[in-house]
Amino acid sequence: MMIYTPGPTDVPPRVLRRMARPITNPDLDPAFAKFYESTQGKLRRLMKTRNEVLIMSGEGLLGLEAAVASLVKRGDKVLTVTNGVFGDGFVDFVKMYGGVPVVVRGAYDEPVDPGSVSAALDAARDVEVATFVHCETPSGVLNPLREVAAACRKRGVLLIADVVSSLGGTPVETDSWGVDVCLGGSQKCLSAPPGLALASVSERAWEVVRRRGDSIPAYYASLWQWESWWNKRRLFPYTPSVSDICALDEALDVVLEEGLPRSFERHKRVSELILSACRGLGLRPYPKNDACHSPTVTAVKRPAQVPEAKLLRLMEERYGVMIAGSWGKLAGKVLRLGNMGYNARPYKAMKAMRALERALNDLGFEGGA
């Protein structure tokens, strides 16, 4: 089965092989700490940052929760910019940790307007932290991170940005754009298995974490634990997932050997290929225009006459390709192909599109919806 979903993706054989090597005790073996540091170095190159970067055991959401838990205290107003499922999730995390979300809401099918973020920041002068999602994977919309980061930086507001499904597939310049907490995941454009949250944390953000220390109401989701164990003593706050980190290290090698500009170009090309093939089948893209369609995930409207569950089952069982529906408000309305990471290759895209065409034909869909 080819996993053509927007994370996890198919995992390259060399990454799978690396995962199968014997493990060590990462808490006791000094060689592991050295290895972890070298993986951090690769992650810095990917994220374009000189900040401390963390590899946490838990999926992408752990990074989002840890950022909010660590930087938002009870009663803090937080600018939560949202035009999708994960932006809405940030609103929930802020409430969960006692913060007061000041919500800037945009339509799900178009990018956030940076002007609306600047205006909201000017109107709410007591905001110190903002949250933002670069690629809203459930809708396939790519948001203007660079512009929103500039608006935050200009006003001294700390920015938490989710780049989980864009990192590695389209430019993310953590330091030069001014992203304070930049959050990635292992299973999207890096095509490593799921299980790791990646975070770069700026000095300004560490200062907040140090001020709050033990008062952060979390353990796994507290950056203070990383500050007091890893940053200060080169010890881990909990036993790291050795095999997952080995896989991540190999996946980072794959991306860095190719080079980021080439990876971005490949994602763009394959995304255009899939979009035009979808149109050829009579499917309509979900995002309002192609300019805001993320090069890492393709989201199309489900034709009314095609039952989603049947389509997905046919694709898997008859044609050996797994694609995805969507989540939240988009559940049942949107079909998604994960043309990210290892999957962003023309032959894989064509295999996915052939399977989609056949399954649609089997269900009597002839296009033109």
Ligand SMILES: Cc1ncc(COP(=O)(O)O)c(C=O)c1O
């Ligand atoms: C934009 C975005 N943020 C966060 C997450 C959460 O990542 P995970 O599923 O690894 O917890 C996802 C997963 O799909 C995502 O697409």
